[in-house]
Amino acid sequence: KDAVPGTDFMPLQVEYKEKYSAFGRFPGGFTKREGKASDYEILTCRLVDRALRPLFPDNFHAEVYVNIVLFSADGIDMPDALAGLAASAALAVSDIPFGGPISEVRVARIDGQFVINPTFEQLGKADMDLMVAATYDNIMMVEGEMQEVSEQDLLAAMKAAHEAIKVHCKAQMELMEEVGSTVKREYCHEENDEDLRKAVREACYDKAYAIAASGNRNKHERQDAFDAIRDEFKTQYTEEELEEKGALIDRYYHDVEKEAMRRCILDEGKRLDGRKTTEIRPIWCEVGYLPGPHGSAIFTRGETQSLTSVTLGTKLDEKIVDDVLDQHRERFLLHYNFPPYSTGEAKAQRGVGRREIGHGHLAWRALKGQIPAGYPYTVRVVSDIMESNGSSSMATVCAGTLALMDAGVA
Structure with a gap:
């Protein structure tokens, strides 16, 4: 399906669901049926979402639902570490444009040794529990808990996880070749006006940069000032023209505002409220x-x-x-x-x-x-x-x- 007209973001929804029948159990409660998502299921789908979302093209706005379902389990291996691999494999064999493949693994340190995707029993003995998501080339997401560890130990755990992920990614690449899904669908979810983009930048960048560098500590006043620049730019157009170009102006101005704020921080070391990069808020x-x-x-x-x-x-x-x-x-x-x-x-x-x-x-x-x-x-x-x-x-x-x-x- 194509994108819903007017959508300017990535409408991605990741769902993770575990069936009680997967482990030969009855659900609790009077209805004896799976109900709303548990905290564990929500946390697992958020892990997958964080790894997938940045890899879709910026201009791809079609709704994408990724459904991960645990249909069978042995009660020994932990399924949450496999959810990212399953989601990525499904995207890999589809025609959805995606900058993957990716995979996720859990790395635990047990008796000083790194173990990839430990069992429930093994994890109970670990002093480091890290979930890592990555593509073949780059680490996308890290989440975990541990007692105090050195930076070298943390980096070593991430490197061990990435090496395991590379194997998963390579297998998915071979799967894509096997099913013939290396070529993704063509799409056009954005109509752009490069002349208008250039006009917005030339008219608004310096003004936006001045506000970003002003150091106004009041968030609402700052936002009102940024909005006033965009509204002033729009005054040169008629209502009929704004019906056609208004949404484009909003999008282009958002990019200008973001770039002005970013350059102010990187070039001058000054954040929006006037603090240096080494200063904390009161x-x-x-x-x-x-x-x-x-x-x-x-x-x-x-x-x-x-x-x-x-x-x-x-x-x-x-x-x-x-x-x-x-x-x-x-x-x-x-x-x-x-x-x-x-x-x-x-x-x-x-x-x-x-x-x-x-x-x-x-x-x-x-x-x-x-x-x-x-x-x-x-x-x-x-x-x-x-x-x-x-x-x-x-x-x-x-x-x-x-x-x-x-x-x-x-």
Whole structure:
């Protein structure tokens, strides 16, 4: 299918689903049927999405749905490390233009040795757990957790992972040759006007650069100033002309604005709010901010703020995880909430989004190692983002650390 008219982004959707029948199990609950995606499934599809998305052509805007389904499992090998390979192989044999192939592997360090795609049992003995996605030539994405390791050890793990990925990529290249899918479909999802692109740059670049270099700390004033440049450029056209060229002007001006900001940082070492590349935003924090929870803290960095609480419970409050291949109880929980008002959006908040699951898991991985071994309580950390202008997950880590100390978690 072709792109939906007016689409100027890559509408990619990655879905990962595990069937309980894959391991000879019945789903829980009254309906005995698979329902909404589990946290594990959401995190796995986000891993794949991050590796695939940058490899589609910038001007390709057709909807692409990648469905990864676990139909059978042995309960020994971990399927999440194979999801990226499966997705890439499906794209490789299709006619969808794609800069792959890619693959993903998990690399674990066990007794000082790197193991590619360890089993569930082996991973329990590892002191390094790294998920790496890459093409044959370049590493695309790295995510993982470990105790403190040297830079050399981390690079060695990434290199070991990439060598394994190269084997997967080569096999996919051979598969493409075998099925005759090396030539991809032709498409035209963008109509461009190079004269208009040039006119937008000549008229707007210097003005956009001046705003980028002005060092205005107010995000909204800065954006209004950038928007005014585009609106001023549009005044030279009639309403009829803008119906035809308005969307192109918006796209070309976005590129100009982005380039002006980038060059200001690279050439002058000055960021949008006037800070140098070595300076951090102003930080303000306070503990014991809320009287009700067992522990609380508020952490503000620039225009990003997390209000975090800690609740201590008993063994009865443990989270029961009942995934297809993983059943255990979790004693440390972290929930991250990103309401629309944190970025000035006027819309309802309907449930927990995939982004909140992903960013919460990132903060959970950072903090779970700080809970003392044998700690007798179940711990729940809840981070509510009050405002956001970048790095809200790391604000959660900072506020979570303070709130845990306020709750007496030593």
